[in-house]
Amino acid sequence: MNSPMKRLALLSGLALALGATALYAVSSATVVAEEQEPTTKEAAQTERKVLYWYDPMSPQQKFDQPGKSPFMDMQLVPRYADEGGDSATVSIDASITQNLGMRLATVRRGALANSLEVVGNLTFNSRDIAVVQARTGGFVERVYARAAEDLLEAGAPLADLLVPAWVSAQEDYLALRDAGDPDLLAAARQRLRLAGMPPALIARFERSGQVQALWTVTSPIAGVLQELNVREGMTLATGQTLATVNGLRSVWLDVAVPEAEALGLHQGQLVEARLPAFPGEVLSGSIDAILPQANLDSRTLRVRVELANPDGRLRPGLTAQVRLARPAQDDALLVPSEAVIRSGRRALVMLAEGAGRYRPLEVRLGQETAGSTQILNGLQEGQQVVASGQFLLDSEASLRGILAQALASPDTQPTPALHAAQGKVVEIDDGSVILAHGPIKTLGMPSMTMSYPLADPALLDWITVGDQVQVSVRETDDGLQIERLDKLEAQP
Template identity: 65%
Template sequence: MSLNRNGAWIAGIALLVGGAGGYWVAGTRMSVAPEMSTAPSMNSPAERKALYWYDPMYPQQKFDKPGKSPFMDMQLVPQYASGSDDRATISVDSAVMQNLGMRVATVSRSVFQTSLDVSAIVAFNERDVAVTQARTPGFVERVYALAPGDVLKANAPLADILVPEWAAAQTEFLALKRIGDKGLLDAARQRLRLAGMPSALIAQVERGGKVQPYLTLTSPIGGVLQELNVRLGMSVAAGETLARVNGLSSVWLATAVPEAQAASIAVGQAVVARLPAFPGTSFRGKVSAILPETNADSRTVRVRVELPNPDLRLRPGLTAHVTLNQRSADSVLSVPSEAVIRTGRRSLVMLAEDAGRYRPVEVQTGQESAGKTEIIEGLEEGQKVVTSGQFLLDSEASLKGIVAGDGMGKMEGQP
């Protein structure tokens, strides 16, 4: 009786020692072992053909014959061909899956709504520029109280210019008007135009009958006075730039988009901008241009956004937070972003198969949005991928020399 009791005690110890070969998680042993086929092979390891040999501490390096590892003081381990479908898998018990909190998600199709947040600086709209030049030589008789940086309304006076040549031409025009010869009068009127006299001033001379040798320079548009190159008493030459005005009816936002997201930006794309200067207010605009040059230091692409500015509140130099939204035209394959393992050289997912088996699959990823990553290549709709605990499976696969294939089971290096 005592012997039986001791035998039972020894058997219990043997069971405990035998169970120590696995991982213990929350009181449950995790047995993660590489499976070289969906079903156990009927051949012994000696009868199976080795595909290659590897060092478990450096599994990415393959060797065509057995021997000692050049990396560690240990023998190389053979990797055998599978018995049925040439796929190396890892098997995990369902109870262990629950204890580890492993979750899976289905590869599905969805329409991507991309959203990118970047910083921006408000700048002048360089397309909304007006330049005032002298049409004829003259002298500055008056300069209005203005300076660069002043905000002007349209037709605001800038300076008065005395044009001596106009006095003689206008006198001749008025004399021909008194004679009443229509042909000569039309010729004289054309001469005034060619002398650079505005049509409004010619009509004023014809209507009032008085010589008007002064030209008042005005701002063609409303905006910010950028340049004012006139001073009292100075002479001006024909074609000389006297003033430059930049409009404020619309402004540009200068943004820098990372080159990895530049492909998702398109001209005409809707934009929402928020400025710290106007909390709680959103400004809506659109992408007007994607500049061709990429910044070599920051690896960013310059994107120009145009915003309406009807009340002239937006001034160059203000900072803004810009959200660029774009909806993809077609549905694309996607998985939760947390399912993607990025190694730096490639991207992997752990594909969940039947009977608790998993295998690494290399994928080509695209854009990311709302916690999802586009899958360009490597998976098919309806397959399942691991979204929690995949790093444990990937580590086990690396230690066992399991090489990532594609979603159809083709291993790396196979045609």
């Protein structure tokens, strides 16, 4: 073999040797990778420590190993140590909370301001009303130029009336006066009074000795003419109402106080009022009455304050900013008002539990003032609540089916959380219902159809087979139990 051929053979052998070596190396790396992959997966799985496995349908039964549930045709669900044994919280990464601008506030004790700012409007004083009536039958001879809502002075004329019955009584009185019998004269004077003649008209008749055929009806008080029910030529009956006048010596300030802020109000309490019509002036008064019926639309109590009006410048219809003094509370449990989520039926806060976990919690509210709200039940001093961004957390909790923890008495154990899902009623049995429901995310349960016991048979009063429902279940020692069952509106 010549030299070129030898070199070619040597190069070919060397290439084959190198290729075999590379193939062996790749194969070895693959084997090593395959041997290491289960180890990596196992490490990833063991990053979160599992406390135990359980069946969501029988959470009281715990298992040491994963597998299929002996009760249901489903896999057991792990309970992790970092879940704190509680699935009723929302977990948010720390970086996300910074991006959302989430802000926490500490539940603290402090003093509540002892005043309440509300609004009100001036109304007529219904106790200061004068009603002018016909004392006896007669005729309207003249009506003065008056109309409803005119301002009247005391003694302002309203109408001239002709009363025939008074004419004959006056003539009899004059005849007896000439007779000189004091007893008969006294009886005649009494007859004039019983006929309805006003004392001032009787005195004028006695002084002049002339029969007074006309009676000029006047306003007995100064105020606003509310009604004038006479016209020229009318025939009047005894007791008929001629006019109604509402006085302005004092007015009522009708104040609307939110029912949640009415604690501590009482009759005689001092009130300050400021009217836009009189800038810079402060009017003082006192609570005359707390009316017994609340306004159903605005959920407010009506408080009546009486204000003196000696110069008559306070007119019904004017608005006022009112300050009501209330008993001070020096040791109230307070949170920022912005931290409270009001749903209409109840009030919630998002309780920060640390490590990015937040729990919706029901609270009972007290007074609210100066941006702070009193907490009567549900929180303790030193806890932290979300003051900014809580509505996003509440929405996330609703999407996950997490319901707020209900209030519990201090001497009782906390009630287990409710877990919500939507489903359809398949069958109704005595004390239970078969539901085809979607996943219950807070329990890790998939969609399924099964029977659930009812906490109260009355939950089915308005439910029939085929209804779409919102179901809320609670974990008990005997398994899941339906606590709420709300019918959903049919979609068009």
